[in-house]
Amino acid sequence: MGKTKKPIDWTAIERDYTKTSLPVRELARWYNCDEKAIRLRAKAGGWLRPGQETSAVPPQAPQPLDALVAPIVERLREMAPDEPVQTPDIVERARRVALRMVDELETITSRRGDLDVLIDRAFAGEENSKQRASLKKALSLSDRAMALKNLALATKTLAEAHAPAGKKAAAAEDARSAGLGSDWGDDLAGPAARPN
Known part of the structure; x- marks a missing residue:
């Protein structure tokens, strides 16, 4: 037997x-x-x-920011079709969202140990631990670093979108408008505009 x-x-x-x-x-x-x-x-x-869980996973290449921002801008246009969307308004709203996300990332990083324990308690004794593994992966250093990198890129892009056309264009505009309305500025004008 x-x-x-x-x-x-x-x-x-x-x-x-x-x-x-x-x-x-x-x-x-x-x-x-x-x-x-x-x-x-x-x-x-x-x-x-x-x-x-703390081993370095090779970071994924970030998606182009244009591909991420274009659908958001389009949805904003659909929400208020009668009102033109103003770029400074969108930039300011996106900046506030990015700041809130940085705060969330900081909280997750500072409370990682507590969150790890809560995840273990929530999934204790369960056979299917895919959810636990995915939650722990979200707390991993590589995922938090990728989130920070994406936030930094978004912040840089928002700053560039809110800035004037560029340093050279801003300097040219400053030079052009520097003396307008003064005797000094009029002296720099062409010969026809100079007083005799």
Whole structure:
């Protein structure tokens, strides 16, 4: 008569996989199961090894800002079709949103440990940990760094959109209008405009 196979304790395996640095081969030996089964279950469940959540993931290339901003501007135009959309208004509103997002990012960064514990508590004992893994990934250094990089790029673009055409154009305008309405400015005008 054959032995009855003992059921595999996946909860304990997940705990040891995510909390210890035991090799998967040792875990398989300890729990009397196949090493490949543990790897497949870990991948499907989004289990992370200790220290893996802070490992540097290569950053994704940011999307071009034009592609992100154009739909927003179009939606704003659709919301108020009778009123022309003013660029300074959009820039100011976008600047306020960017500032709020920086505040949120700062809060997440300063409370990362607390949020990590809350996520663990919320998903404790659940077999499907994809949601937990995705939430922990959102707290990861690489995701926060990417958010900061995108916010910096958006802020730079907003500043450029709000600025005049450029430094040379601003300097030319300043030079052109510097002496208007004064005797000095009139002296710089062409010969026909000079008083005799």
